[in-house]
Amino acid sequence: MKIVTVGCGMAAAEFVETLRTNGSNDDIVMISNEPFIPYSPCSMPFYISGEPIDTVFWKGINFYKRYNIKTILGRPVTNIAVENKCVEINGSDRIFYDKLFFASGSRSYFPDDNWLNIAGVFGFKNLQDILVIDNYIKSEKVKRAVVFGGGFIGIDAALSLWKRGLNVTVVHRNNRVLSQMTDQEGGIYATEKLREKTGINIILKSVVKNIIVDSGKLKGVTLDNGDSLAAELLIVTIGVIPNTEMLGVNTKGIEVDFDLKYHNDVYVAGDVASTKHMITQKSGVYATYPNARSQARSIAYDILFNKNLFRGSLNTNVLKKHIEFPIISAGYFEGDPYTYCDEEIFRRIYLKDDQIYGYLLVGDTSISGFIYNLYISQKKVGNNIMKFLSLKRGKAYYIQALSV
Amino acid sequence: MKRIFIDYEKCVACKACEIACAIEHHPDKSVLSLVGDKKAHSNVKVIAVENINFASSCRHCDPAYCVDACPSGALKRDRFMNAVIVDPYMCKACAMCAMVCPFDAITFKKTYNSPFGRDHAVKCDFCIERIKIGLNPACVDACKTKALVFTDSESFVKSKEKADLKSFLVGHSKEPANVKLFKELKKEML
Incomplete structure (x- = not known):
């Protein structure tokens, strides 16, 4: 049997590891537009705060070799023909599969596509972002950073930049940061704790309206209230878009039932999967690692033993990195x-x-x-x-x- | 597989296990070095619930919620003892493990093993290095009332089941007389 994964992220790595550790000798091909060994998005902000890059590769740097996996890296999947069981790469090459594991992840959402062409404006979603940000901080001697969006990824980014010694400002639309994982009162409590115990400036009920650019480089941002902030670095973390286009789906995630199947031999997991919630049964993209892991394992067991173990996803999360007051939420x-x-x-x-x-x-x-x-x-x-x-x-x- | 068990009827909350654990995990291996040392830590904790007290620590569950939750490759199962071990080099102190551990067996601390000068997940490591050379875990050796035992789990569970049934049927208590007296006196004092 030939098993193909689209994506080399946490879900795909977990999936492949589960297959191999349960005795699968199938041909496995992992395809990704990123050029890396599987890495942990949880660990990668620590590279910015000064920890070594090898700690990012959570399944080990010999992952592909250890599990005897063929890889097609650094090349985008352009189309998937589910009827022909075929993955098209770069518009030309074709790879056929018996089972497809679709976990292509998600990408940062930018309010204005022109921002992408400005040096100093970055997303905070993949390892490439992290490496480029690190390089930019070094080469441009960045002192001030603005993080637009105070959700989990935004605060994660802000904390790692703050640890690196930058002057960091978070601009957030809501009346409290982490507004998705907190209620009013708890969120305000957590926001005050962040203000009090870290050196991060937090500007609430505001959005970044425009960016100030000089000779192609970022010099600052203006907010919707007219204020402007000088900054050499802008991290945009106001949302993510699941990479579902290659399956011809343009919705917020690919909706699947407990079998995690999009089509007979196509499974989806991770940031692209819109799954049922374990408690409420409500469908949604629950993009955290424990969900990716349980989805990936369930799919591997389904393929190997015809056994579906998936009981739903959970919207649990915890923010604790760099701070001593964990913020935990669920449900x-x-x-x-x-x-x-x-x-x-x-x-x-x-x-x-x-x-x-x-x-x-x-x-x-x-x-x-x-x-x-x-x-x-x-x-x-x-x-x-x-x-x-x-x-x-x-x-x-x-x-x-x-x-x- | 050998595991650490606690017989709460024998525990007098002397905390010898806590101190032995802290000494074992301190580079100086000396009780005097623990005084005022913020990096010293103990992986076992004596807790009291009403009039019962006992040493509590990681149970090395299998499957373990914490291992399944770890997104940085830091929590792994050791092959020798099937123990759950944290690798401070990979740990990012994200607290995903602590978020799901029902026994609150994982804490975060800057220790002598911190490679990056910050806190990391700290939990019982089963004193694997001691076991490899034929010793017991430090807490077990330190236990004065033999409340903590390091023994094969299957046979222990079976003999415990037998003893419990016996004490239920004939009302025979396993509690040693002197420990019983000590606990009665303690209740009087509270």
């Missing part, structure tokens, strides 16, 4: 809120029908795993939840276990 902020808050910790859990529907934990990780397990198991917790909310290290699980 949706609807239902009855239960809150614990002190100087260092903000914890809020939303219950619906006595089950956890969403939660937000800022400050530490002590009860996060316990709450996570209550959430995914959808155990009835009711008012009991208050006795866990203020707990310190390591006790929650045992209190629950002993209270039976």
Whole structure:
């Protein structure tokens, strides 16, 4: 059997590793328009803050050799003919497959395509971006950076640039950063913590309207309120677009059911897949690593053992890199809120029908795993939840276990 | 496969395990070096729930949520002991592992093993280097009441099941008399 992956990202790497470690001897070809060994988007911002590049290659630098994989790298897939089981590369070469694993990832969204031609304006989505940004900071001796978009990737970018010693300003549309993974109050708490404990300037309820350019290089940005900021570097992180065009799909992600199949022999996973949510069953692109991993593994098991293990994706996330107050969230902020808050910790859990529907934990990780397990198991917790909310290290699980 | 077990009926919360663990993971291997050392850390923690106290640490689950959640290739399963081991060189302290660990067995700290001068995931490493040369994990050797044992998991679970059934049927407590007395006195003091 010939198995082809479109994409060499985390989902594809996990997929191939699962196949090989479960005894697959099939021919495997990995195709990507990027020229790299599988890398971790979670690790790569650390290259900007000064850590070595080899830590980015999370599955090891000998990945392709170790798993005996043929690669076609640095060349874009232009079309996929699912009826003929054929992948077209660069408009000419054709690769035929028996099973196709489609995980081509996503790319940064820019409000104005002309920005792409300006030196100093970058996305923050792939390793190429990181390498170019690092180079640009060195060659142009960049001192000031603006990050447009204060979502997870934006804050991740801002923190790594701040760690490198740059003067960083985040410009964000909403009244709090990380607005997708926080509710009003918790998000404002987290934003204040970021302001207080890092040196990052945060400008809220604003957007970057225009860029100031001098001889092809970025010199600053102007905001919608007319203010302007001097900066040599602009990172645009206001959203991502799934790379689905080659399948002839132009929607926000390729919608699939629990079988993760787009077509008989075409599976999708990762940033391009619009999957069902484990708890709410709502379809959406849940672009985090644990989802990519469970999707990739389920697909590998389906191919190898005809066994579908996928039970849905989760919208969990945690921001902790470079900071000492993790911001953890999952689910949706609807239902009855239960809150614990002190100087260092903000914890809020939303219950619906006595089950956890969403939660937000800022400050530490002590009860996060316990709450996570209550959430995914959808155990009835009711008012009991208050006795866990203020707990310190390591006790929650045992209190629950002993209270039976 | 050998694992570390805790018999909470025997634990008197003396914290000898915590100190032994911290010494074992300190480059000086000395108790005096721990004093005031912010980089010192213990991977085992004695916790108290109501009147019961016991040492708590990583259970090296298999499959493990933390290993499945790690997006940087830092958490791996060691082949020798099937233990869950963190590689500080690859760890980016993103906390994905801590977010899902039900036992709160993973913390973040700047230690003597930090390659980049920042915090990284810190958890029980099973004292693998000690086991390789035939010793027990440091916490087990330090336990004065033999509450912590390092033994084959299958036979231990079986003998525990037997003992529990026996104590349920004939009301025979496994708790040593002196430990029982100590705990009664402690309750009086609270």
